[in-house]
Amino acid sequence: MASQFTREWSGIQQFPAATQDKLLELLGRLKEKKKDKLTILVMGKGAVGKSSTVNSIIGERVVTTGAFQSEAPRPTMVSRERSGFTLNIIDTPGIVEAGYINDQALEIIKRFLLNKTIDVLLYVDRLDAYRVDTLDLQVVKAITKSFGQEIWRRVIVVFTHAQLSPLDCLSYDEFLAKRSESLLKVVHSGARFKKQDIQFLAKRSESLLKVVHSGARFKKQDIQNISIPVGLVENSGRCKKNENDEKILPNGTAWIPSIVETITKVALTETKGIVVDQKLIDGPDPNDKWKLFIPLILAFQVFFVAQPILRAIKNDVDKEVKPSWA
């Protein structure tokens, strides 16, 4: 928590004017909704560009990054203030180590987040990773387990290395669609959404942004509100730029304003942010489940298990084959 000390957001001035305007407009929109604080949690596998994304969004080199350097060992929170608005971005170490979920790292993240409110989760993965494997599923599951299914209402799937030339004859958009679809599928299954809900949602939205349902607790009308937005990021310095000197993606959109807009949208959903408290970290206490029904269960056992067995014993005694002399 070294950099928790809030500083003036100076990095914003380094952005091209067009970007600055856009960002300020978005911040204004947030302030309009009486939201003067935004906390973004960045999570993902190792070496996918989490820290770089943080740096890009802040516009400063706040978190050390390096292509070959190992991960930041502990979560870091970067806080910036701009005209009464505070932006907190929490960068976390990759939670995958040696092909397994590093429970300890997850534990540290959880403890770091204790008593904080998460407005937006950036789930970071590389766009140029072609395969979605069980590891992705495990990561998604681990996040679900740690923060509850609710967090997937506030997620933005962020693809880094967005400036790639797709293989084969796929167009960029097609490739993007395919890639995000496959990852979202994993997210869906990892977050344990029900199949019929996914189908229901798939019908509703033709876009690749599939809607997320979390567990049985979401009511159907809520589902309309849940959609997983996808953001694209290109942290490379050689990123193409448009006439306004904004970094753009191969499809022409300037990505920084675009992702901040997405963040704003997610942050402004009606639901409240995820408050990380002890209870959330521990998950629902399985010991309390059905506890109130114990007297009923006991009564059932007495009348429908114990009594029949006792009757069967009596029956055995009556039926017992006595030796001929008895």
Next chain:
Amino acid sequence: MASFTAGTGQFLTLGPTRRRSNPKTSSHPKPSTTHLATPIRCQQISSQNPNTKPSKPLKVPLKTLGVAAAVSGGFWRKLFSAAANADEEKGNEWDSHGMPADIVVQLNKLSGFKKYKVSEILFLDKVKSILVGSDDSFFEMVSLRANGVYTKAQLQKELETLATSGMFEKVDLEAKTNADGTIGLTVSFTESTWEEADHFRCINVGLMAQSKGVDVEENMTEKEKVDYMRNQERDYRRRMDRARPCMLPSSVHNEILSILGQGNVSARMLQNIRDRVQKWYHDEGYACAQVVNFGNLNTNEVVCEVVEGDITRVVIQFQDKLGNVCEGNTQIGVVKRELPKQLQKGNVFNIEAGKQALRNINSLSLFSNIEVNPRPDEKNEGGIIVEIKLKELEQKSAEVSSEWSIVPGRGGRPTLASIQPGGTVSFEHRNIKGLNRSVLGSVTTSNFLNPQDDLAFKLEYVHPYLDGVSNPRNRTLRTSVFNSRKLSPVFTGGPGIDEVPPIWVDRAGVKTNITENFTRQSKFTYGIVMEEITTRDESSNISSNGQRVLPSGGISADGPPTTLSGTGIDRMVFGQANITRDNTKFVNGAIVGERNVFQLDQGLGIGSKFPFFNRHQLTMTRFIQLKEVEEAAGKPPPPVLVLHGHYGGCVGDLPSYDAFTLGGPYSVRGYNMGEIGAARNILEVAAELRIPVRNTHAYVFVEHGNDLGSSKDVKGNPTEVYRRMGHGSSYGVGAKLGLVRAEYAVDHNSGTGALFFRFGERF
């Protein structure tokens, strides 16, 4: 008119009066009786308690008790009272007959001073003029044996015995001289016969005065004689009416009728009937039953009088070490309630009931020697007194057993310093107040020098006959103070996981329960447990969380919580109940039947964190006999299919040490204890096919264990933390070798097989 008084022989003795009266009565058939007086030949059953020190801790699994009991069965000696046939003295010296060879000599022509050697004995039926084969029942009546040496007096006595046996109208003994100085004896006889009969009746005359044959006085007038006989006839009728019917089944009855249908009632026929009737009784275990008399001869109904062996008294006697009768400490009621109903006064003595009594009394383990001994009641002819002789065990006993264990020292090599003296000190006070109450205690440590390391103790008080000794309800109260230390199978790694640091679960507490026995195997136990559970790591430090090995190789102590309170020490009070229904029985050594066990631990909200829970288990096992077999000793057992299901579940507070674990020799074979997972709800299913091979059996099995997705409902999810699957199957083959099971089991999760040797039974 005949009165046939008893002799010492094994059966009928016809008095000379019968012969005398016969010519007179031949035209006027009279009911007559033959009297058989036989010494009662009952068996004595006794048992010597094989474990004179029952306090010795039985370390073999419970299953072996069945075997032990079978072994102790071998201790029953069947003592038969000496048979009546006294051997004739067999002097080697004998005298030559000194007569020309090949002449027939009358018995009274033989010299009274010589010892004759009998080369052979022949029986000649004078009526049919044929020699009777040696397999004939007459042969057993003669105590003379070929190649024996006898004096004239002995031969005459023998003849007299035969003549008075009632079997013969006339009997004669002739000697034929042989060239080598020996003599051949010919017994020529005329068998006694009576009129043909087509009815048979069997009556139990036990406990009735025996019909005493009164000789007809020579000087009676004809009228007196007729009156006398009429009286006799009437008396006999009355006697028959008073007699109880005997238990001979109709099948045997019919068999006897078919014997009667063969013609005139002859002595030999009666002998056959007697043998048949007695055989049935003895086969059924009525060892004291005797045919004592045939009555109503010369009418169309043969009446067989049987003394079945009614028990007139049950005597319980205590003996001291020297076998003298002494006053026992045990209250009589304790022994009495173990006696089967059939061994009580008023029933017919049955050897099987006696054996049952012996087994029951033996299972009290209060006595070192038990004898159940029926003997004839002198005061009440035909009655049986069942005498139970008991030698009591010492009431108090103490035992110390020690063992040295060599613990690997530094570098894995044992050193002198690493030798640890360990052992058990136990004491027992049995049979307090003579009511089989007992207090037993034991302390075990693996190191007497440092007993605080692991000291296991147990103090138990057992109070049987809670509802009184005379009340048939059989409830036993048990209270114990205990502690135990067990390795928790919850903190075990899955396949391919290196050592998971172990967690020891120490339990210490007080337990009180009441057991009601319904049958030998079915029972209902309920009680209350108060205990303190402490979880410790390898080095005996209290640990509140399991340890886990990090991918980096380090060990972190933030694994799943071990206790409910989170401190490593839990205290709780809960109710416990167990209902066992077991109607299994052995069919030629193979177990057949079904067994259901329902076990319930109900938390009462008393203890650390107010634990409130309902932890339940239901086990169902069926042993299905696949083929009907003849039940007899030495016959092969039937193939048996065993189906087994076990459900365990818990609602409410579930500390890790109470989680259900999957895997292990009594859960899913082929896995280590807890290797599959630890969960809140589990289901195990198993099937085993047992095929008899020679004296033992071989088997194939499949088993599956599943956590029903409830592993995550255990706090800290130890199943996942230690990388276990949560479900697993296995299959394998095995053979039972005595007490040991050797089996090859393949586990499905890793696909590898291994050979296991296990003690005891899986089911």
